[in-house]
Each structure stands twice: as C-alpha cells, then as structure tokens.
Amino acid sequence: MYCREKGAQLMFEINNLFFSYKSEKLILCDISFNVQNGEILGIVGSNGTGKTTLLKNLCKLLAPQKGQIIFDGDDITKLSIANTAQIIAYAPQRPNDFFSMNVIDCVMMGRLPYSQFSYSKKDKDLVFSIIEKTNLRELAFRDIREISGGERQLVFIARALAQQPKIIILDEPTSSLDIKNQLFILHFISNLAKKDNFSIIMTLHDLNLASLFCDKILMLKNSRIFAYGEPHDILTEENIDIMYGVNTKVTEVNGYKNICLLK
Numbered sequence: 001m002y003c004r005e006k007g008a009q010l011m012f013e014i015n016n017l018f019f020s021y022k023s024e025k026l027i028l029c030d031i032s033f034n035v036q037n038g039e040i041l042g043i044v045g046s047n048g049t050g051k052t053t054l055l056k057n058l059c060k061l062l063a064p065q066k067g068q069i070i071f072d073g074d075d076i077t078k079l080s081i082a083n084t085a086q087i088i089a090y091a092p093q094r095p096n097d098f099f100s101m102n103v104i105d106c107v108m109m110g111r112l113p114y115s116q117f118s119y120s121k122k123d124k125d126l127v128f129s130i131i132e133k134t135n136l137r138e139l140a141f142r143d144i145r146e147i148s149g150g151e152r153q154l155v156f157i158a159r160a161l162a163q164q165p166k167i168i169i170l171d172e173p174t175s176s177l178d179i180k181n182q183l184f185i186l187h188f189i190s191n192l193a194k195k196d197n198f199s200i201i202m203t204l205h206d207l208n209l210a211s212l213f214c215d216k217i218l219m220l221k222n223s224r225i226f227a228y229g230e231p232h233d234i235l236t237e238e239n240i241d242i243m244y245g246v247n248t249k250v251t252e253v254n255g256y257k258n259i260c261l262l263k
Contacts, residue, residue, distance in 0.1 A: 017067030027053045029223040040200045042214035049220040051203040055169050059090040085113035089160035093171040104140045110162025134158045149176040170202035186213045211257040
C-alpha cells in the first residue's frame, strides 16, 4: 500500500514524454510539466491535439515511447496496478465499456485498490458520503445504463473520488453536463482538492471554466506544449487566436479572465 504523511508536499512530474500509435507520427512530442498537491491543471487545445492521449499516458492506459512519469520520486510505470490506483484515479469522457450495475456499486468500485471486494464499514460510509455530496442519492440504486450521459459522468467522477487518490485525472468532466451541474461539479472537486491536498488534471474546452477553476493552464498544439502557466498569463487574445484561429475579446472580471467570441 502506498502511504505518505498527510500534508506533505508531493509533486507529479512529467519529463520529456513522447508518444505515437505504432508507426504513426508523434502524437505527443517532448511534453514536460509538473503538478503539486492541491493544484488544478487544465489542459486545453483544439480537437486532435493529443489531450486525451496525454491523460491516458499519465494513468498508464498507454505507455510512452520515451520520457518519465514521476510521483514523489517514484516512476509510475514501475508500480503495481494496485499501488498506481491508490495514487491516480481516472474518469474518462464517455465511458462505454461498463456492465449492468447500480450506481452505488459502480462508485464502490473505487475502493477496490484497498479492499478487493471485501468492503468494510469505512469503505461503505465513505461511498455513501460521496454519493450524498455529489447529488447522486436519488440515483443510487438505478442501473448506470439507464441514466443520462451527464448523470453517468457524475457517477464516474464519484468513483474516482472514492479511490481517495493523490491525483484525479478527468477527461472533459463537464462535456455532458448542463451549466448548473458544470459549476456544481467543478466547485465541488476543486474545493475538495484544496481541502484534501490532492491534484486534479483535466481537459476542458470551455476556456472561461478553465480560467475560473484552474491554477495552471497547459495549451497543446501540433503535438507540443504551446503555452504553460497561470491562466492570467496564458489566456490571451493572441494565444487563443494562434491556438484556435478565432477572434476573441479577453477581459478581466472579478480577477478572472473572461473570453468572449467575436464574429
């Protein structure tokens, strides 16, 4: 089991990562960045820039051809599946490979790295608490195949939280949610990250949400990091024009960047 003193400063480091599918051109080229505990990193970029591929490399669903993925000095690629699952939780954008099960059992699966199907009262209490806090109580005994895409997305985020990892990786966590639930889930997970000192790495298409909730922004373009830093420095009209080829007006509202599209 992976153990670490509570409150210790941890670092997730990605050093010179390269990845391609078989003989195809490089999807990721020389990617380097770091995330500290309690920090929220938003990864943005146009479709096909490798955002999801990067996330899958970080959580070991894909193996890079070159580079290091380090957590607290340990090479993630050399850890067991169970130990990795105690460090990293991943919630995909549109999970399709799921079986018939009710919501509460799906969220309970987040405890497998610790319990292996022998759930303790502590495991159950934790899961019940997460279901309550993520507004899933009324869906707890519904089949996950019979609920909406947005509701299912909340379930898989809740399952990631149940793992109590050091890093939660989310692929477009707001893509199927209405605006109310977008704000709810981002407020909830960001406040929890600060409170419990875990990191969040997530892909987003909405730059205004990225400005509101992310401590740092990483822009991917042409397989490489185009820009990386705090939202105030990264979300500029020039960067957005180069990244997406659109005209915008960027202003500041209550200390956050506000991006308005122009015709």
